[in-house]
Amino acid sequence: MNKAKLKYTWFYPLPILLIFMSLLLGPSQTLSAGDYALWFIQWMLGTAYFDAQQFSLMQNIVFNIRLPRILLTFMVGAALATAGNGLQALFRNPLVDSYVLGISSGAAFGAALALSLSWLSPNLSAFIFGVCAVALTYVFAQQKHESQTSLVMVILSGMIISGLFLAGLTIIQYLSDPFKLQAIVQWTMGNLHQASWQKVQYAVVPITVALMGLYAMRWRLNLMALGADEAQAVGVNPKWEQLILIVLVTLCTSTSVAAAGIISLYGLFMPHIVRMLVGPDHRYSIPANMILGGSFLLLIDNFSRVLLSFEIPIGIFTMLLGAPFFLLLIKTQRTAWA
Template sequence: MNKKIANIICFGLPLPMLIISLFIGSSGHVSAIDYITLLYKKIMDGNLNTDEIAHYQMISNILLNVRMPRILLTFLVGAALSTSGAVLQGIFRNPLVDSYILGISSGAAFGASLAILYSLSFVNAYAFVVGSLAVILTYSIAGSNKQTSTVSIILSGMIISGVFMALLTAVQYISNPYKLQAIVQWAMGNLHATSWVELKQAFLPIIITITIVYLYRWRINLLALGDEAAKSVGVNPTFDKLILITCATLMTTTTVAVAGIISFYGLFLPHIVRMLLGSDNSKSIPGNIFLGGSFLLLIDNLSRALFVFEVPIGIFTTILGGAFFVFLMRKNKLNWN
């Protein structure tokens, strides 16, 4: 693909998508033309009649208090999942690695479900602690020998993921009907109840970790060459991996705490970015940040507008991720160059 078109797709899409998303939803009373007309009249003329004032206030309330926090949180969640997937795939030098396969998502989901079950505060903290525990267990199992291979890490991650998913199912089994409904809806990946509270909870952890990953983006290229090659150019691979895996874990656990399990997104989106921008992480990491947020916004818009009822966003990402990997396998493009 032409580099100019690829850059427009990755970096020019976020702002238009954010604006368009404001006017997509179930409410038929929110029209972009009406809002712009009333806003222009309010600013230029200042004389709105009673009906116009009521209509303007209603539209403003829907846009600013219902749709705006959801749109911003969706963008942050998409950017975080895509970036964490790209980081893990680069570190482990495997295109099939993401936070779900390494057990981070399922561990965080179990921790957050416990917090929901017992009505505990700081759901994000419980998700991070158990998600971090999942990573530690994955490494412990894979590192039983002195040489820790990528295959052993992935296999142990799949085992840990399965265990925590079983524990999540156990939590659902012992929950009362009201808590069960909340946990099940949340586990499918859902943003329908987003408010400014959830956005505030997720904003700082995601922004800080994404900033750190952005600053470390060129080091991921060195880590992808292997530990010996990284050491030969003065990089401490153990320390850098610890920093980057911690950032990926915090990003993932934060998204799980506020949005539930959004499967496959951190697996297939980095592939799309590499197809557009190439495998150089100094370019693909910013691409994952911006296109990751924009593409999840597009999926969320479809989940809100495609049917008369809202489909959980995790269902869409699972279907799209499965279809995308079938396409890559059929075209023999599932490689790591």
């Protein structure tokens, strides 16, 4: 086993440990983590620590409230981190993620439109408008007399498209009735408190398919990170690979936005943390982003649930972490942009 593989073998048991710990944590004022640990022992071994009614109540909390939220959080974190890693490889720029390119804002607009109209599927609507956002970003970034699209123009176009879709999201909020407005506002803050088994079922297939596709492309990402000419020289069709990658990334992002709302900048800073741990080789960084991306977002969600007496939307935490990191990257990458 080489050194790169040894670096992240300890990542594999991390999700299991975090999921188990997360099942014991919650905002309950009457039952502590120790009580739920005793419940788990009773559930596993049949010992009698709690009466039947108390045991049934705790079982309902664990399996119908906490577990679907934990699984959804892990899937969303893995999807956003891996999508950010793929986009940074595609554009060869560490400042790129689905939020910067407008995919998140387009998906947010689509999902909010579906929530306001009730008859649209949030997942389908989020995916359609996410694709529209990235297509518009590419169209406006194209230069007539240049064979390749400028990375700076892609990022600037993405920010403009993102602003347009966020303006559309604001219009939807303004026109929605108070009941739907409350749901949309809570959802735009990246709140996971409405996680359910139904949302897990909606999200698990598209996220799994997208992650499997990105995992299969991990060695191609190394070639694409070298540039279109270098990739084509070794027999890889860069345009076809870029199209597949964009579809997979959009599927990851749009499904995450539809299921959990806007979790800003997570796909920007998480790939950098992973890159510091396992290096730039995408054969290792892609699976590491799946594992650590899901685990770290789950850790953040645990803090949002238990830090205060009320729950803090997870999107606020990721913005507080991501915004300073984004500014730091802009400062350190200034010479490359000149």
